[in-house]
Amino acid sequence: MSLSKVSLEDQVRECAFSLGFDLVGITDSGPFEGDEKAAIKRINDGHMEGYPWYTKERVRKMNRPQLLLDNARSVISLATSYLTTEPDTGTFKNGRVARYAWGDDYHKVLKSKLKDFCVKLKEISGRDINTRVFVDDGPMNDRAAARRSGVGWFGKNTNILTPTHGSWVFLSQVITDLYLKPDSPLKKTCGNCVKCIDDCPTGAIVAPYVIDNEKCISYLTIELRGVIPRKLRTLMGDWIFGCDICQDVCPVNKKASQGNLDAFHQRPGFSTPDLVEILNMDQAEFSTKYKDSPIKRAKLVGLKRNACVALGNNGDPNAITALSTALKTTENVVRIHAAWALGMIGGKNSLEVLEEALLSEEDQDTIDEIQMSIGEIGIRISGKESKNVG
């Protein structure tokens, strides 16, 4: 009789699946050399502007697992799908939120699963092992670990594409001093496809595998504090938190399987939030609505700023009342984008609201924005009138 023995690696995989992770790969703890070089080049080329914390020192750390845990021997890379339903349909009043933020905060959900995973890992190995976990929250290159462990391959939009769940996955890792036999990287590539590059509205994918951070709508709507550059606002469409365009158009994602975790299912209305409701929200309402949601990262002021941009791009005069209220808020960032949005919507009603606001506005940047909008509406109105006369 032959005794079949399940390998330690297979037990680790089974354990991860049983906790709800969709894909598991193992790599050694050696440095991610190519990734480190690519990241340093990204900084040198000025494509990581807007992230003062993304220093060369941090890049070194995030690509060297042995600097992150004493005696690190293995990195277990885990991918968890957040693909659920399709987004709701919207009207002029609705903005769009990237899929990853429709449900509960993935940091919290996955951290708790990783904790359970580490406890079980000790049981499986029968040793008192050391572990350190990461979910998008520390000096660790999540994508580099996923690529080398065979969880997925780099798409030209820089996302990791997985064979079963596309790029709709959160990545997390466990670094451990337990030795595990490494998996091989996948041999897949994007081939000749360039769809994501062609369809990115802001031209943020400046070359295959290279994003210019400051052009990416995800950065502009979530991470940027302050004023969004004027020339980028019109390109942002109705995205108010993150952006999914380079993933929505990706052929690999058309065949992606859905995820299993209820925590990532859409909270009602989260895929296409009501922009007017956001403009009228106070801090207490924001904190309640977005408790344990990734959206809280944008903060109320950021979300209001983004809502103004989306309403401007949607261009519907029914938004004028809400934008005129936004022109009276205390945060000048919101007032600036409300003024811009009224300029985009145009017409005599927008003009009246802007002219009235100009009488009491004291912040010079807001005054400049109001004046630009008034000027632009004036040009459009006089253009129409002279056409009618002619």
Ligand code: B12
């Ligand atoms: C900073 C950051 C951002 C920034 C910068 C984006 C970027 N491309 O780096 C911003 C705010 C724009 C952003 C946006 C998004 N992010 Co983000 N982000 C991060 C973070 C914190 C660090 C990433 C990083 O180091 N970037 C620096 C550059 C240098 O790395 P890179 O772009 O990945 O580039 C690599 C490749 O280009 C490769 N490379 C270079 N040359 C070549 C050549 C070839 C041939 C190949 C194959 C590879 C290759 O080497 C580089 C280094 O590894 C990670 C979490 C983490 N700690 O890792 C999450 C992370 C990358 N983000 C994530 C997500 C989900 C998103 C969004 C989809 C969210 C959204 N819907 O709005 C978008 C996607 C935008 C995009 N197309 O990348 C996920 C990605 C999951 C996945 N499937 O890949 C991560 C891993 C978080 C997580 N733990 O799940 N993000």
Ligand code: SF4
């Ligand atoms: S997330 Fe949007 S803006 Fe950023 S690279 Fe992808 S398509 Fe372009």
Ligand code: SF4
């Ligand atoms: S759209 Fe095409 S080029 Fe872009 S990531 Fe997907 S397969 Fe690769």
